[in-house]
Amino acid sequence: MEAQVTKRQYVTVGIICFINLINYMDRYTVAAILFDIQGSFGIGEAEGGLLQTAFIFAYMIMAPLFGWLGDRYNRKWLLSAGILFWSLSTLLGSFMPDYVSFLVLRCVVGVGEASYTTIAPTIISDLFIGDKRSKMLAVFNFAIPVGAGLGYILGSLVLFIGGNGMTDDDRVANEVWRWGLRVTPWMGVIAVVMIIFLLDEPARGKCEGGQNIKTTSLLDDLKYLLKNEAFVLNTLGFTAVTFVMGALAWWAPNFISLGVDVQESSNVPKDYVSVIFGAESMISGLIGVPLGAYLGRRLRVRYPKADPVVCGIGILIAAPLIILATFTAEQNTLLSILLCFFGLIFQNLNWSIVTDMMLYTVIPTRRATASALLILVSHTLGDAGSPYLMGLMADGFARLIPEDNTTTTTTEIAVTLSSTAASTESIISTTADPDGGDDNYVRFKSLQYAMAIVTSVDFIGTIFFVWLAFYIVKAKNRVDDIVKDSKDENHLAEISGHVNAAYDSGTTENTTVDQPEKMKNGINGSVNTSIPDESITGTECQDE
Known part of the structure; x- marks a missing residue:
């Protein structure tokens, strides 16, 4: 009998989303108010790119700490503390009088956001299995492009309403x-x-029957993850995706706006660019995220390696x-926005699949740590450096734009390359002039070249995802075997040994090393490509 999703589970997923x-x-x-x-x-x-890079740097540094805490302590209170911390920090940042203090905030x-991102997927993992987990992760990952799109729209509306009747200056x-x-x-x-009042924290591994697996030391956890080829390759493939998306999401509204400026007559008004980009981010996410999850679920029934292949092909088309x-x-401008829209759809195919692969190739008590390590790497x-790196490349390209396309300000940059202070002053003066004519052309062309280079990293990600296809089934079946063993009281000590052991990449069988003959016969050595919902009966995944 298939376990039904309870109202409380729906509420929990709704809160997390x-x-x-x-x-x-x-x-x-x-990003919407960056200009x-x-x-x-x-x-x-x-310096504009550094704002995002500094944010991501702090976020990734703190992720391992919250991953370790999330595998051992009450996740409900960790989430509450982290969200309250980041909300207060955002509010305080809006009052900072200078760039350095704003950067620090x-x-x-x-730091606060790291607590949420590492822990939230593990709660969904402990509430659902199989296709239900994939579907819920798709819903969860809707919020990435949709939230980003709403962020662009929010920033644009604030500028439009608050600056109504004002010039840009x-x-x-x-x-x-x-x-x-x-x-x-x-x-x-x-x-x-x-x-605090509505979310119930499930036991770790509850729906898979792996709640008897004990936590181990952080060193053992890291050894297990670093020897898990599927986890490593999934992380590297996702790194390429975040590298591209980080730079694109941060710079695209500015870049498209500058594209409007350099045209004699644009078919999209400049004031609408951020709103349109926000809308296309949301819509591409609403299409791409569930489409990726659907393709993964449907194709892996016949082709167990479908998940990484869908991810790889998606970014190969997107780039x-x-x-x-x-x-x-x-x-x-309109054609550019449409091409970007279709590119984002294919880019978004991977969000829920990457998370799903990370969860089903790692045992329950190590999933928060795995999530933290994936975030760190x-x-x-990826996107910790790509916004800043793209900004640096753009500043560098700006010095190479032919003089006949530049104003005196840009010429000064080229002439005074040896003087850091003079170069910096020239760049700032260019930035401060939103109606700078040829200065905007220099900014546009420099960002154009930098963005093309950054987007090419998607091709590297395709290689990692295709490579992952050779390991994904073996890694998943090993986790399934360990979780199934954990239900048998007679094997608890032995299972603890399996969990503490380093990840064995040498065996291709669907059984754990030294597994009792009784368990081998029960599993029959078959390659189980997914955990069917029907494998959990009774009230194990129900609201008790």
Whole structure:
């Protein structure tokens, strides 16, 4: 008999998805108001990119700590504390008078957000199995592109309403952008109240029957994960995705707006760019995330390696579409937005699948640690550096734009390359002039070249996902075997030994090493490509 989803489980997933939504709203509201922040603080592209890089750096550094805590302590209270911390930090950041203090507060926001992102997927993992888990993870990951899109729209609406009747310079001078950071903190407070009174924390491994597996030391956990080829390759593939998405999400609204400026007559008004980009981010997520989850569920019935293949093909198609969008932005804004939209759909195929693969190839008591390590690596090598790196590349390309396309300000940059102070002053003066004619052309072209290079990293991600296809089934079946053993009281000591052992990549059988003959016969050595919902009966996954 198939276990039914209870109302309390729906409520729990709803709360988690709401928090994920405001999490990404908070991140990308800053991207929507970045142009005004740069003007207010008098900073260039590199410093603008550093705001996101610093946030992600703090976020990824704290993820392992919260992963370790999430595998051992009450996740409900860890979530509450983290969300309250990040909400307060965002609110305080809106009052910071200078760039450095604002940068520090963005780092502090990253610390709070690390608590949520590492822990939330493990709660869904402990509530559901098989296709239900995949579906719920797809719902959970809806919030990534949708939240990002709402962040762009929120920031744009704040600038539009607060700066109504003002010129761009007046809006920057009045620092209207600060109100954009004063909305999500109150949503965070609501989320904390919902967690405290409505969210029930499930036992770790509850729905798989693995709740008897004991936690082990952090060193044992890390050894297990680093020797798990499926986990490592999944992490590296996802790192390429985050590298591209981090830079694209941060710089795209600014880039498209500059594309409007360099055209004699654009078919999209500049004031609508951030709203349109936010809308296409949401819609592409609403299409791409469930489509990826659906393709994974349907195809792996006949082709067990489907999950990584879908991820790999998705970004292989996305990369050329986004690069083409980059190079059409100076001729046809609408066409560029449409190409980017289809590219984002294929890019979004991977979000729920990557999380699902991470969960079903790692045992329940190590999933928060695995989530933390995936976050650490994917952000360290991915979107922690890509916004800043793209800003640096753009500043570098700006010095190479031919002089006949530049104003005196850009010429000064080229002439005074040896003088850091003079170069910095020139870049800032270029940034501070939103109507700078040829200066905008230089900024646009430099961002265009940088964005094309960054997007090409998707091709590297395809290689890792295809490589992962050779290991995914073996890794999943090993986890299934360990979890099934944990239900038998006679094997608890032996299972503890399996869990503490290093990950054995040498065996290709669907049984754990030295497994009793009785268990081998029960499993029959078959390759089980998914955990069917029917394997859990009674009230094991029900609200008790």
